[in-house]
Structures are given as C-alpha cells and as structure tokens.
Amino acid sequence: MTALGANWRKGRALFVHAFASMTEYRAEIVIWMISGSLPLVMMAMWIGLAADGPVGGYGAADFAAYFLVVFLVRQLTVVWVIWELDREIRLGELSPKLLRPIDPLWGHVADNLAEKAVRLPLVLVPVVAGLWWAGARLPLTFESLAGFGLLVMGAWVIKFFQQYATGLLTFWTDQAVGLERVWFSVSMVLSGALAPLDLFPEAVRGVLPYTPFPYLVDVPVQALLGRLGGAELLQAFAVQGAWGLAFVVGSRWMWRHGIRRYGAVGA
C-alpha cells in the first residue's frame, strides 16, 4: 500500500464514519441551520429600507440576492470545532484520540466536511427558491462560480483553523470559548454578514481588506454576484490564502506546545 493510498483510505474511513454519525443528527442540523438565519432577518430589514429607493446603490432585489448568498456562504462555512476542543481538552475526551496514530485534527476535518455534505442539500433549497422568488439573477459564469467555490473553501479554512487555534487555548486557560464569542461578534459585523461592506464608511473600507474578515463572507458573496473582476479575484485569493496559512501554521504551533500541558483527566 502506498502512503498516498493509505492516506486516502484513512480519509475515506473517517469521512464515512463521520457521515454516518451526522445522519443521526439530521434534525439537529436543521435546527442549527435555522439558528443561522440572521442574514435573512437582515435581508428583510434592508429590503424594507430600500422600499423608497436604492440604499448606497443596492435596490430591494440586490439586497435579497446579497443576503441569500450570505446565508449560503455562512451555512457552507459553519464551524463548531472550538466547542469540541474545549470539551475534549477539559474533560479528557482527547485521550482516546491521542492513542491513535493519526492527528485528531483529521477527525475534526472529516466531521465538518461530512456535516456539510448533509447540510448542503438542505441549504440549497431555500436559497434557490428565495433567489427565484426575489427575481435576483446571478451571472453564473465560469469565473464567478469557480471564484466563489475557491473563496468559500478559503473562508472555511480561515474559520476552521482560527477556531482550532482558539480552541487549543484551552490547554492554557478555560476562557477560550469567551474569546471566541468576542471574535464572533466582531466578525459578524466586519465580514459583511449584517450589511454589505460597500455601505461601510470609507475609513473602515480602507483597512478591512488587510484583515481576514471580508474574506469570510462579503468577498465570496460578491464573487458569486459577479461583481469582482479577474484582478480583484486574484488579489482576494492571495490575501485570503495568506490568512488561511497563518491560521494553519499558528494552530499547528499551538498544538505542539499545548499538548505538553494536557492533563488527560478521567478514570
């Protein structure tokens, strides 16, 4: 068995196992999905504001399209690994995973991807129906679709490894979850989940592209709406990739140092 073949088999086994677990949680996934519907509430609000004429260039249909795609992007990049790490480290549930000759990271990745596989069909239905109902038309060129796909993956990488790194702080403190809540609030605003970043003050818009936040929501959304040119897409890939890499490297570093402090509590 080649190393590549063995790794493929491991990945597949983890995914199959995670998928089987996730199908046991179908009902919960629907509830989580509904709990992520804040963008739809924002959509209703902005459509109301745009009733008497466009706001900052966005008409009612534009807001509908923007927030429906925001909803889609957020659903595709939902991450909860911090709760898993917090529990595993505090309660010693990490122990059985540490005994296996595979980094526990891969189990979490498999869980997240399997959950996406269960969630995706559930999410697409309301999004497509909503877009059709609002009369929003997406360009759906190769460029917009490919750009969107890659940017969503990049957004997932940033969110996943940012949460992974924050979760690993549990090796040092039990306040990691609190820190995550702060990050979450900031990123809700600065990622464009509550309002398109176009509508933000000029000063903020100047700084945002250097932060990871726009690449989590606004940039992928704009890509699918066909509002980004080739050069803008490339630039977005570069900055997003750099942030993704930073979080990957950071979380690996924290794992190496934190694991020494693991208490392995329990029985």
Place this chain on the structure above:
Amino acid sequence: MRWRPRASLGDVIRVDGLRKVYRVHEKEAGLRGSIRAFVDRRYRDVVAVDDVTFGVAPGEVVGFLGPNGAGKTTTLKVLSGLLHPSGGTVRVAGFEPRRREGAFLRGITLVMGQKQQLSWDLAAVDSFLVNQAVYEIPDAVYRERLGELTEMLSLDGLLRKQVRKLSLGERMKCELAAALLHRPDVLFLDEPTIGLDVTMQQQVRRFVADYNARHGATVVLTSHYMADVTALARRILVIDHGRLVFDGDLSALVEARAPEKRLRLSLSERVDRADLAALGRVHAAEGLEIELGVPRADVARVAAAALARLPVVDVAIEDVPVEDIVADLFAQGRAARAADAVRAAHEAGAAAGGRG
C-alpha cells in the same frame, strides 16, 4: 522485601526515576471562592508519581496495585504517551512515549474502564473500520483478527448494535476488541474489569491471559479486584502515594508479608480460649469455627497437635488472602506517614515554642 534489579537492557518497558506533578488550581467553594479565583489564582502542586523505577520484560504480565489516588493511572497515562512526565525517563519498545510517534502508537494500547473510543451513536463495527484504516490493517488480516476477537470475547450479535444500547459489560468487551484490532505488543489495562459481573470479569481475565499467551504481548494492568491480579500476573508492583513500595513476585510478597498460614478448625464443642492460644495466634473464633495464625514452619506440627488435643471435625490450612496482605501493606504506609506528620508537627510546635 525482595527487589528486582532496576530496569535491564532487554526490557520492553523501562521507567527510571519517573515523576509526575500535576498543577491544580485551588478554588474555594461558593461565589466568593469563584471571585477570589478570578483575581488571584492559586495553584498547588500534586505529586502523583514520585521517583518510580522499574522495568518490564517482553511478554511479562505485571499487576499494578495501590489504593485510590496512588498514581497507577497516572503512570499508565505517561507510559502510553498521554501525559508528559515531569521528571525521569520512560522508554516503551525503544520509544519515548510523549513523542507519540506513529510506530510507537501502533505497538501499544491503553484501555481504561470508561467511555473510550467507540462512537456511541453508531455500531461498534463502524468504529472498527476507522481503526482498520488508521492502523493500515489489510482487509484479509482485519477479517481474521475480527474473527479471532469475536470468538475470544463472544462478541457475536454485539458488533452491529448501536453502542449506546449495549450493556456496560458488552460495551467493555467491544472496547477491548477495538483497542486490540491492531494487535499491539504492549497492553496497558487500567481496571479493565471495573463494574463487570463475576462471569464477565472471568471472561475478560481469560481473554487477557489468552492474548498474552498467543501473541507474547507484554501486559501492565491495574485493578482493585485482587483476583484479576492473582489470576494474570506473577509479578506485582505496589505503589502508594506515588512511590513504589514493592516490586517482585506475588509469591515473594505473600512469603515476605505473611510469614503465617491460616489454620481453620471446625470443632464439635466449645473449648477454652487458652487452649487455642496455646496453639497459635487466634485470628477469629466464632462459635465452633476457629481461625489460627501459625508460623509457616510450624503448620504441620500445630495441626497435628490440634487434632490430638481438640475435638476437631474439620481442618484446613490456607494462605493469608492477598487482599489482607496488600491492605496491611497500605495500612503500614499510612501509619508511617501519620507518624512522620505527627513528628513534623511536634518539631514545628517545639520550634514555635522555642521562639515564643
């Protein structure tokens, strides 16, 4: 007390001066305690394992005994790489466990008597298949091993049931199977029979003995059920308050700690207590059932004397139960520590008195 030589070169497990200190965060109870802990965190060091040295030869089965909190589980967690030692060196099959290298992890297993690696929402086989891939076990080998484990542990009908619907004992057997699919050479078993009924305990014991015999695996096990230890391990390590207080053959422990044998007599009528005391130490005398403690060397003579002088209906000569010996060992440790504490308090008091 007879000590084995320190770790020798051929040993698969070598532990030298192992020390593990936990840093625990002290918090007083109640809201005030919480608030105080928030502004001023206090830590205390708990020495769980202190300067422990031993070696285990390949294929050996070693029983780890000690009262609650002695440091047994901590030692096993260090040996399996879950905990980084605070001091000393540890080698298992030539590896430093804390590095958790793939080749090391593929050669060991740790079973603890609680919720472990099986996913509760799925059937045990679903988790087995993950292990098959993770440990890179070829299909044919996997099928053969699963067959063997199914037979040895009577797993028929359990593997396809949702794990959360299994009974404690059934789950424990599935956990054991999951932990051994990769056929490790070194087994760390932490109270593998806890909570199981007598039949299931025997089955697990027999399984461990079989596994050891078939595959020549090295086994280190802890248990509070003395039967686990006496049935499986010829050699025992006794740990108390983090320190190794005995390392040697079980029989040597019995001889060293129990120079007596028990002479059990059933009498047909009551006799004078003085007549009994003349024969040996009266351990118990309930009605007509008498238990005497007699030095090993004198057993035959005393038994003969008893038969000659007393109205004996039945006689039996037994070893002191291992439980009693070990309990005695722990009690001695406690007494010694208590004496130390009293002496220390005394000295502190004297010093304070001298100053005042």
